[in-house]
Amino acid sequence: MSRSLVFARRRARFFDGMKEGVALLFATPEAAYSHDVHYRYRPDPDLFYLTGFTEPEAAAVLDADLRTFTLFVRPKDRSKETWEGRRSGPEGAVRDHGADRAYPFGDLSKRLPDLVRRAHVLHYVFGAHAEGDRIVASLLARFRRETRNPKRGPATVADPTDLLHAMRLVKAPEEIVLMERSAVIAVAAHREARRLAKPGLFEYQLEAAIDSRFRAMGASGPAYPTIVASGENATILHYTENRRRIGAGDLVLVDAGCEVDGYASDVTRTFPASGRFTRPQRRLYDAVFSAQRAAIAAVRPGTPWDTPHEAAREVLLDALLEVGILRGRRAVLKKKNAAQRFALHHTSHWLGLDVHDRGRYRDEAGAPRKLEPGMVLTIEPGLYVRADEKGVPKEYRGLGIRLEDDVLVTEAGARVLTESAPK
Numbered sequence: 105m106s107r108s109l110v111f112a113r114r115r116a117r118f119f120d121g122m123k124e125g126v127a128l129l130f131a132t133p134e135a136a137y138s139h140d141v142h143y144r145y146r147p148d149p150d151l152f153y154l155t156g157f158t159e160p161e162a163a164a165v166l167d168a169d170l171r172t173f174t175l176f177v178r179p180k181d182r183s184k185e186t187w188e189g190r191r192s193g194p195e196g197a198v199r200d201h202g203a204d205r206a207y208p209f210g211d212l213s214k215r216l217p218d219l220v221r222r223a224h225v226l227h228y229v230f231g232a233h234a235e236g237d238r239i240v241a242s243l244l245a246r247f248r249r250e251t252r253n254p255k256r257g258p259a260t261v262a263d264p265t266d267l268l269h270a271m272r273l274v275k276a277p278e279e280i281v282l283m284e285r286s287a288v289i290a291v292a293a294h295r296e297a298r299r300l301a302k303p304g305l306f307e308y309q310l311e312a313a314i315d316s317r318f319r320a321m322g323a324s325g326p327a328y329p330t331i332v333a334s335g336e337n338a339t340i341l342h343y344t345e346n347r348r349r350i351g352a353g354d355l356v357l358v359d360a361g362c363e364v365d366g367y368a369s370d371v372t373r374t375f376p377a378s379g380r381f382t383r384p385q386r387r388l389y390d391a392v393f394s395a396q397r398a399a400i401a402a403v404r405p406g407t408p409w410d411t412p413h414e415a416a417r418e419v420l421l422d423a424l425l426e427v428g429i430l431r432g433r434r435a436v437l438k439k440k441n442a443a444q445r446f447a448l449h450h451t452s453h454w455l456g457l458d459v460h461d462r463g464r465y466r467d468e469a470g471a472p473r474k475l476e477p478g479m480v481l482t483i484e485p486g487l488y489v490r491a492d493e494k495g496v497p498k499e500y501r502g503l504g505i506r507l508e509d510d511v512l513v514t515e516a517g518a519r520v521l522t523e524s525a526p527k
């Protein structure tokens with residue numbers, strides 16, 4: 105399927121879901137890194153999902169009644185393109201991105217009233233884009249003023265988030281291909297880190313090897329700041345300083361994933377820097393490993409999304425009791441969710457165009473969503489015994505262990521996309 109057909113089909117499904125009205129989506133603004141230098145630009149995942157358009161200063165108007173797609177984009181500009189890079193321009197937006205019409209972004213406020221006036225519903229997410237909010241508020245204010253115009257603009261503003269994110273949650277085959285590629289590259293980077301790691305190296309040296317492998321294999325870069333956490337740094341969940349020298353008896357926790365055409369991988373491995381676990385390290389590692397296996401075994405269509413989490417928690421609770429980190433009656437500890445003090449985070453999140461991908465985990469009544477083929481979620485149990493933790497055996501203090509894989513729900517059950525990163 106051609107790339108533009110992929111996006112056209114997504115828009116068609118979005119139109120069906122909208123039922124009526126006009127949707128308005130804005131590109132993420134560029135973010136300043138230093139006064140006139142920007143961070144690497146990351147397109148808004150929702151706009152990208154529906155259009156494939158990746159430039160800043162853009163807006164899409166999607167009309168479900170007419171089933172048309174209008175793009176507002178940066179105009180061609182020879183001088184700016186010389187300094188900042190190529191632009192599609194309105195011509196390219198029509199030619200390459202399947203827009204029915206395209207105009208310069210600067211014309212948006214002028215053209216928007218006529219594009220929206222007929223609609224009964226405006227699908228727009230307030231609170232996500234400051235300039236967009238301003239443009240929409242003044243559009244609605246203008247309609248309110250036009251008391252003599254028989255078409256007074258939309259009476260309803262509806263949030264398209266649930267619809268869009270429910271679509272994003274179930275990956276189509278062309279998305280799975282990209283997620284598989286993202287997983288393959290992440291696995292290669294983890295293998296590289298494992299090969300290089302030894303006591304005496306600095307955490308940033310492993311980070312450099314990982315991020316270099318990402319780029320060398322064609323990923324756009326890390327999907328989130330690469331975590332290389334040695335020793336007790338591994339008890340900081342999103343540790344990113346990466347500047348400590350790895351010690352001889354340390355565990356090293358590496359949480360690193362990359363981005364391929366927008367799609368994230370998210371993988372964690374924990375291993376002894378020296379190649380050999382100490383006994384307490386081994387006991388906790390085995391607990392996390394078993395918890396992960398139990399959780400992965402629970403992934404299949406029709407299962408509530410948090411069943412794998414519960415399976416992992418059972419195993420972790422048993423292990424915490426066995427090693428004496430928790431003491432007391434199992435039933436009581438389970439009721440109090442006592443494992444939480446050391447397990448800290450949930451076992452899973454959705455994965456896709458966002459590393460913590462969008463989409464609801466529960467329905468309106470609070471019931472957990474059921475897994476469906478095409479969903480991708482992480483399975484990432486962990487145990488973290490902070491160095492200042494009171495009342496736990498000394499030998500476990502300062503240990504942090506997480507194992508994280510990316511799991512695709514299939515018709516038959518599940519496929520672990522990142523299995524070949526060594527455990």
Ligand code: GLY
Pocket residue numbers: 328359370453484508
């Ligand atoms: N790397 C962030 C996470 O595992 O959720």
Ligand code: MN
Pocket residue numbers: 370453482484508
């Ligand atoms: Mn994760």
Ligand code: MN
Pocket residue numbers: 359360370371372508
């Ligand atoms: Mn992670």
